[in-house]
Amino acid sequence: MAADQELLNQLADELEKARDEMREDQWKTWMRSLPQAEREAAAKKRLDVGTALLAAKNAQLQGIVAALQANETALRNGISALAAARGAAQDFQKHLKAVGDVLNVAAKVFKILT
Amino acid sequence: MMLSSWKGKAHRPSAITSGCLARALGAAILLIALSACGDARMSEHAGRLATAGIAFTDALPALYDESFRLAVAADSADLIDSRKEAPPSARQAAIEARDDLLKVRLASLDDLKRHAILLRSYFLALSGLVGTDDAEGITTAAKSLLDRMAGLDKSLEKAKIGDAPLKNYVDPIVKFGMKTYRDAALRREFEERGSAISRELWLQRVAVEWLSAEMRKNAALISKLDELGPLRAAYAGADKPDATLPGTWREERLAALNRKPKIEQIASATKAAEALYQTWSQLIAGQSGETNISLLIQDVQELIAFAQALRAVK
Numbered sequence: 021m022a023a024d025q026e027l028l029n030q031l032a033d034e035l036e037k038a039r040d041e042m043r044e045d046q047w048k049t050w051m052r053s054l055p056q057a058e059r060e061a062a063a064k065k066r067l068d069v070g071t072a073l074l075a076a077k078n079a080q081l082q083g084i085v086a087a088l089q090a091n092e093t094a095l096r097n098g099i100s101a102l103a104a105a106r107g108a109a110q111d112f113q114k115h116l117k118a119v120g121d122v123l124n125v126a127a128k129v130f131k132i133l134t
Numbered sequence: 135m136m137l138s139s140w141k142g143k144a145h146r147p148s149a150i151t152s153g154c155l156a157r158a159l160g161a162a163i164l165l166i167a168l169s170a171c172g173d174a175r176m177s178e179h180a181g182r183l184a185t186a187g188i189a190f191t192d193a194l195p196a197l198y199d200e201s202f203r204l205a206v207a208a209d210s211a212d213l214i215d216s217r218k219e220a221p222p223s224a225r226q227a228a229i230e231a232r233d234d235l236l237k238v239r240l241a242s243l244d245d246l247k248r249h250a251i252l253l254r255s256y257f258l259a260l261s262g263l264v265g266t267d268d269a270e271g272i273t274t275a276a277k278s279l280l281d282r283m284a285g286l287d288k289s290l291e292k293a294k295i296g297d298a299p300l301k302n303y304v305d306p307i308v309k310f311g312m313k314t315y316r317d318a319a320l321r322r323e324f325e326e327r328g329s330a331i332s333r334e335l336w337l338q339r340v341a342v343e344w345l346s347a348e349m350r351k352n353a354a355l356i357s358k359l360d361e362l363g364p365l366r367a368a369y370a371g372a373d374k375p376d377a378t379l380p381g382t383w384r385e386e387r388l389a390a391l392n393r394k395p396k397i398e399q400i401a402s403a404t405k406a407a408e409a410l411y412q413t414w415s416q417l418i419a420g421q422s423g424e425t426n427i428s429l430l431i432q433d434v435q436e437l438i439a440f441a442q443a444l445r446a447v448k
Contacts (some may be wrong), residue, residue: 063220067228074235085245086343094330095256102259105319
């Protein structure tokens with residue numbers, strides 16, 4: 021997987037380099053000096069390089085997205101665990117109130133008895 | 135801690151209640167104080183990191199939208215520049231292929247947005263655990279409990295631990311107790327998922343770094359081919375040396391050179407992602423420091439300012 025990613029990065033770098041060269045005035049001047057058939061082939065090649073570069077960049081981004089998505093189970097489990105911990109704190113609060121209510125009743129009963 | 139000044143009533147049931155409560159509170163103070171020593175400010179730092187994490191994930195969609203806008207604008211500039219000399223069939227194939235590829239790019243960015251919402255939910259849950267509302271609620275409930283117990287036995291109102299009334303200890307005990315509970319829950323979370331969340335934040339940093347690099351390149355390309363290129367060509371007058379410049383040339387040149395928001399500010403996104411990753415890694419290793427948290431918040435604030443500038447441009 022890492023080797024594939026490395027190859028993809030190299031490919032993207034090479035394509036980017038080629039695209040940038042084809043943007044230079046020097047390359048454009050050279051292209052215009054070619055016979056028409058070769059000139060059209062060179063222009064088509066320039067378009068193809070741009071398209072291939074866009075595809076390579078997409079593949080790079082998709083690799084990152086896939087790695088992030090592989091981590092989503094851990095994130096979902098974490099959200100559940102943290103929510104449960106917070107819920108337990110709220111239960112503790114309710115429990116304290118309930119104990120207070122019971123003691124309040126007990127105090128009244130105790131007062132009557134004494 | 136010494137317990138003293140018990141002046142309970144003569145009847146046994148209430149004396150047992152008072153003594154038990156006082157001993158329990160004394161033991162609680164000691165135990166809680168001891169257990170709290172090892173994790174001073176852990177929950178506070180986790181809370182501030184969670185707040186920064188929420189702000190970070192809130193800023194990401196604007197970054198993703200701008201990256202797509204720049205990708206399309208740069209591709210359009212490249213297509214226009216590549217158009218000359220290319221046969222119509224090649225142009226047709228290129229525009230169709232690139233439209234499809236940009237749709238794929240948009241789908242990946244949508245996946246990133248969905249993932250950012252999930253990460254935001256994690257930070258929100260973390261923030262919920264370490265938030266202060268519950269602690270205050272529990273303190274109120276505990277005070278109410280003590281008041282009701284004092285109704286059961288009036289001597290509780292006069293009871294003291296050391297020289298201070300028993301009531302004075304309720305608030306710190308409950309807060310310490312809550313803090314200990316939260317720290318235990320945080321420690322458990324850090325042990326179970328600390329490294330997975332570290333990986334998540336490292337990947338976020340990779341994603342933001344990749345997008346930032348792309349945005350810089352695309353902005354440079356647009357500036358060269360799409361905006362400044364025609365302006366320079368018009369000035370040089372390669373096609374019509376005697377032609378006058380358009381009336382808007384000065385303004386257009388100024389706008390092209392002073393394009394806002396300045397793409398250099400994209401560095402704030404990478405800095406914030408890096409700071410979030412580093413701060414989390416230090417927090418789960420028990421090495422959280424005030425400086426790290428402060429720097430993280432500063433970096434995230436810069437990112438928010440950049441995201442707001444991006445939204446304002448639309």
